[in-house]
Amino acid sequence: MYDYNGxxxxxxxxxxxxxxxxxxxxxxxxxxxxxxxxxxxxxxxLAKELDDAxxxxxxxxxxxxxxxxxxxxxxxxxxxxxxxxxxxxxxxAMSFYGEVELTPFEEVRKLFDLNFHAGVHxxxxxxxxxxxxxxxxxxxxxxxxxYRGMPFSAAxxxxxxxxRVFCEALRNELGGTGVDLIHAIPGALKTEFNASQxxxxxxxxxxxxxxxxxxxxMAARILEAGRRQRSFxxxxxxxxLGLHLTYWAPWLLDRLFRVK
Ligand SMILES: NC(=O)c1ccc[n+]([C@@H]2O[C@H](COP(=O)([O-])OP(=O)(O)OC[C@H]3O[C@@H](n4cnc5c(N)ncnc54)[C@H](OP(=O)(O)O)[C@@H]3O)[C@@H](O)[C@H]2O)c1
Numbered sequence: 001m002y003d004y005n006g007x008x009x010x011x012x013x014x015x016x017x018x019x020x021x022x023x024x025x026x027x028x029x030x031x032x033x034x035x036x037x038x039x040x041x042x043x044x045x046l047a048k049e050l051d052d053a054x055x056x057x058x059x060x061x062x063x064x065x066x067x068x069x070x071x072x073x074x075x076x077x078x079x080x081x082x083x084x085x086x087x088x089x090x091x092x093a094m095s096f097y098g099e100v101e102l103t104p105f106e107e108v109r110k111l112f113d114l115n116f117h118a119g120v121h122x123x124x125x126x127x128x129x130x131x132x133x134x135x136x137x138x139x140x141x142x143x144x145x146x147y148r149g150m151p152f153s154a155a156x157x158x159x160x161x162x163x164r165v166f167c168e169a170l171r172n173e174l175g176g177t178g179v180d181l182i183h184a185i186p187g188a189l190k191t192e193f194n195a196s197q198x199x200x201x202x203x204x205x206x207x208x209x210x211x212x213x214x215x216x217x218m219a220a221r222i223l224e225a226g227r228r229q230r231s232f233x234x235x236x237x238x239x240x241l242g243l244h245l246t247y248w249a250p251w252l253l254d255r256l257f258r259v260k
């Protein structure tokens with residue numbers, strides 16, 4: 001069992017949605033937190049909510065769509081707390097909606113930089129010290145679309161598919177090192193993620209499938225999977241259903257998703 005009490009956890013995308021809820025869950029388990037996102041004032045508010053004294057929960061505003069900032073970010077966190085990071089949670093992500101030919105390529109690059117490259121760079125920056133200590137965790141928040149690409153969300157789907165394969169490879173690479181890889185694959189969640197997406201399409205609107213899941217419940221499941229050092233991916237219910245349909249009845253999903 002992994003004990004989060006007293007551990008230092010860096011959470012990306014902690015200013016909203018699942019990231020903020022994960023921060024609350026890890027704090028409830030006694031962890032110290034480095035909160036990362038772009039909106040510093042929102043992070044400060046959450047830091048105050050979780051630690052009035054301002055010692056154990058601190059905010060580190062950073063735009064992770066520039067992954068070259070990651071080593072400096074990690075250095076800032078290590079200096080502020082005076083110790084190495086025990087757990088990195090890569091949760092921050094963006095998406096947009098629209099036909100491939102209507103999407104500016106710069107947006108695709110930015111999306112991959114945030115959703116994929118920033119997570120890879122975070123892992124590669126902290127893994128050396130985790131392996132040396134023989135302990136630590138990389139927690140990656142994936143998505144059900146990593147198994148089944150969604151029309152009009154090709155870039156987002158493929159960034160999550162890249163993350164899934166990266167996590168599979170890393171999980172086995174870490175065998176025997178004492179470092180765990182926890183890969184969570186939620187389905188739709190009750191957050192602002194979909195509403196905040198840019199829509200480049202002139203003819204289609206984003207529609208979601210299935211009832212969105214509660215983020216407090218999802219955060220609790222992710223924390224429990226980490227505590228139990230569960231290396232096999234954990235699934236949201238609707239993502240689990242999507243995975244099985246992808247395998248057993250891909251034609252049915254084609255029929256559901258195909259544009260008329
Ligand atoms: N919502 C869903 O239906 C759903 C389904 C499956 C998987 N997921 C995954 O779950 C995770 C959390 O999603 P959510 O629904 O909680 O999203 P959300 O409510 O939109 O929150 C996204 C977080 O990412 C941060 N962020 C966005 N751009 C950033 C950037 N350039 N640099 C640093 N931080 C940035 C945002 O903070 P700032 O704006 O302050 O930067 C915010 O804290 C994501 O990995 C998402 O792919 C979501």
